[in-house]
Amino acid sequence: MRRNDPAQYDERADQWWDPAGGFAMLHWLAASRAEHVPPAAGRDALLVDLACGGGLMAPHVARLGYRHVGVDIGRAGLEVARDHGVRVIRGSVLAVPLADGCADVVLAGEVLEHVADHAQLLRECARLLRPGGTLVVDAIAATRLADLVAVRIGERVPGGPPPGIHDPALFVDRAALVALAGRLGIELRLVGLRPSVRDLLARRRAPGRNVRMRPMRYTGVLFAGYGTKRAAVERRAVGSARTVGDMTEAGRLDSNAPVTGS
Numbered sequence: 001m002r003r004n005d006p007a008q009y010d011e012r013a014d015q016w017w018d019p020a021g022g023f024a025m026l027h028w029l030a031a032s033r034a035e036h037v038p039p040a041a042g043r044d045a046l047l048v049d050l051a052c053g054g055g056l057m058a059p060h061v062a063r064l065g066y067r068h069v070g071v072d073i074g075r076a077g078l079e080v081a082r083d084h085g086v087r088v089i090r091g092s093v094l095a096v097p098l099a100d101g102c103a104d105v106v107l108a109g110e111v112l113e114h115v116a117d118h119a120q121l122l123r124e125c126a127r128l129l130r131p132g133g134t135l136v137v138d139a140i141a142a143t144r145l146a147d148l149v150a151v152r153i154g155e156r157v158p159g160g161p162p163p164g165i166h167d168p169a170l171f172v173d174r175a176a177l178v179a180l181a182g183r184l185g186i187e188l189r190l191v192g193l194r195p196s197v198r199d200l201l202a203r204r205r206a207p208g209r210n211v212r213m214r215p216m217r218y219t220g221v222l223f224a225g226y227g228t229k230r231a232a233v234e235r236r237a238v239g240s241a242r243t244v245g246d247m248t249e250a251g252r253l254d255s256n257a258p259v260t261g262s
């Protein structure tokens with residue numbers, strides 16, 4: 001089985017908005033993500049949703065008052081997102097065709113673990129954000145426990161993630177992520193996320209029911225990162241090959257690695 005095959009998202013495009021389908025947990029995470037996005041300051045405020053998929057953030061972003069631009073490589077998912085009011089751009093999150101500092105908010109939900117070059121994705125987040133802008137990411141941690149929970153067990157559970165959708169080799173080194181974010185001018189605060197047990201039990205009786213994500217201290221399986229871009233960023237950190245090289249030594253944040261997610 002080829003893991004992390006992006007075609008899987010196109011093949012399942014009809015499931016994006018099915019709260020009982022294979023992407024159910026992404027609905028729960030969208031709601032959780034939205035809790036960390038401040039209301040838009042004005043009518044022109046822009047939220048860039050990197051790897052927007054089928055646009056599950058759309059109702060949340062509309063409620064918060066932002067213009068919603070979504071970037072993804074999956075054509076079928078983008079069509080679904082567009083039908084839900086997202087202005088879509090087809091392209092890689094590693095080279096986003098949008099201007100520096102254009103975004104008041106950047107979201108990178110459940111995509112870090114689908115690309116090999118975590119550093120480049122984070123650099124794109126920082127580049128797109130205006131000073132003072134908000135970054136929200138969530139991803140799967142590079143731990144044995146995450147491999148067990150998300151892949152070995154998760155993919156076997158009925159209603160769990162589609163088999164083969166994750167490649168544990170791409171799971172995220174949290175320390176390296178936080179370190180690089182700091183160099184890019186974003187102090188990233190990590191929290192662990194878990195589904196509410198009570199909601200999961202209730203969902204057994206009503207499969208499409210929403211499940212609230214709960215924060216927890218342990219970040220070693222599913223985690224979120226919240227940060228604000230500082231006004232002044234050291235020049236050395238942005239786009240510096242040396243900085244990226246440092247990160248490569250620290251972990252898997254290699255700017256030259258092939259993009260397996262596209």
Ligand SMILES: C[S@@+](CC[C@H](N)C(=O)[O-])C[C@H]1O[C@@H](n2cnc3c(N)ncnc32)[C@H](O)[C@@H]1O
Nearest residue numbers: 026051052053072073074092093109110261262
């Ligand atoms: C797990 S889904 C997350 C979708 C959305 N963020 C959400 O939470 O509902 C991963 C998404 O990443 C997209 N993706 C993977 N690699 C990508 C890349 N290099 N550039 C753009 N999108 C990519 C896939 O097409 C898919 O839509």
